[in-house]
Amino acid sequence: MAKREEGEKKRTRKESIKSIINRQKRQEAFLKSLEGGVSVLKASKAAGIDYKTIWIWRKESEEFNKKVTSILDSRIMIVEDALFLNAAKGNLGAQIFWLKNRSKGRWKDKVEEDVNLNLPKGMEFREYMMIKRMPENERETLIERLSEICRGKSDKSDRKDQKEDKG
Numbered sequence: 816m817a818k819r820e821e822g823e824k825k826r827t828r829k830e831s832i833k834s835i836i837n838r839q840k841r842q843e844a845f846l847k848s849l850e851g852g853v854s855v856l857k858a859s860k861a862a863g864i865d866y867k868t869i870w871i872w873r874k875e876s877e878e879f880n881k882k883v884t885s886i887l888d889s890r891i892m893i894v895e896d897a898l899f900l901n902a903a904k905g906n907l908g909a910q911i912f913w914l915k916n917r918s919k920g921r922w923k924d925k926v927e928e929d930v931n932l933n934l935p936k937g938m939e940f941r942e943y944m945m946i947k948r949m950p951e952n953e954r955e956t957l958i959e960r961l962s963e964i965c966r967g968k969s970d971k972s973d974r975k976d977q978k979e980d981k982g
Contacts, residue, residue, distance in 0.1 A: 838872075841862055841863070841864055842872065842879055844861075844862035844863075844864075845858050845859060845861075845862040845864055845869065846858075846882055846883070846886065848861040848862055849883065849886050849887075850886055852890075855869060855883070869883075898912065898913060899913060
C-alpha cells in the first residue's frame with residue numbers, strides 16, 4: 816500500500832510539473848504575440864488563453880505581470896518618440912501637444928487670473944458657485960462690470976479725498 820501511495824505522489828508531481836511547464840509555454844506564447852503589437856485580448860486569443868486567465872496570472876505572478884507591463888510600456892515609448900520626431904519636423908499639432916504635456920507650467924491654453932474685487936463682506940459660496948457655473952463669456956463680462964464698479968467707487972473716494980484736502 817505504501818508503494819501505491821508513493822506511486823500516486825510521483826504521478827501527481829509529474830502532472831504538476833507538466834502543468835507548470837504547460838503554463839509557462841502558454842505564457843511565453845501570449846507574451847510573444849503581445850510583443851508583436853496586438854492588444855492583450857488578441858494576444859490571449861492567439862495563444863489560446865482565456866482573457867480572464869491573463870489577468871489572474873498577472874495578479875498571481877509579479878514576474879509575469881512585469882513582463883506584460885514592460886511590453887505595454889515599450890509601446891508608449893515608441894509613440895512618444897514618434898510624437899517627438901513629428902514635433903521636431905515641424906508638425907504644429909505635435910509641437911503643441913508635446914509642449915502642453917511636457918511643460919505644463921509654461922504651456923497651457925487656459926490663463927488663470929486672480930481677480931480681487933475687494934468685497935467688504937467677501938462672497939458667499941452660493942454666489943461663487945453661480946459665477947463658476949456661468950459660461951466663460953458671461954463670467955468675463957460680469958467680472959469686467961464688477962471691476963468697473965469697484966474702480967468707480969475708488970475713483971469717487973479719491974475725488975472725495977481730494978475735495979476734503981482742498982476744502
